Amino acid sequence: MDELPPCPQCHCVNTYPMGTLLICPECAFEWVVGDESESPAAEGVIRDAVGNILADGDTVTIVKDMKVKGSSKTLKVGTRVSNIRLVPGPGGHDVEAKVDGFGPLYLKSSIMKKA
Ligand SMILES: [Zn+2]
Incomplete structure (x- = not known):
């Protein structure tokens, strides 16, 4: 797109x-x-679901089940995601990361918690 x-x-x-x-x-x-x-990501601070400030390279865990677009799989609560990158993505997504079993995904900082 x-x-x-x-x-x-x-x-x-x-x-x-x-x-x-x-x-x-x-x-x-x-x-x-x-x-x-x-970009909003460069100007502002991106925080996780509980208010921790996120940075490139952080490891987070998912705190909310999320249906993955274009996939029948669901990203489950507790999934560990390492080496995130803060990038402004489409639809309000502000974090990009490679997730095991999914490949590169755009995620929202509001569904993750710093590990
Ligand atoms: Zn405007």
Whole structure:
């Protein structure tokens, strides 16, 4: 999928490109596509389900069953996920990690707890 990222300011998904900029029709916010320093993950702090600050390379455990898109399998509570990467992903996902049996997945920081 090659969707445009949502607005970092108001999370509106109807963003559109203009030259090298992306523009939000809701709040008129403009930002540069693909500029990591402008991404929400770089600006803000990503916290797990209980408020621990997460960092690249952390190991976490899953605290909520999650159906994996495009798979019939469910990511189970207690699954250990090591070497996470904090990246802004589609649909509010903010963590990327390789999970045993699943391969690379986009996850939400709200369903994990720092191990
Ligand atoms: Zn906006």
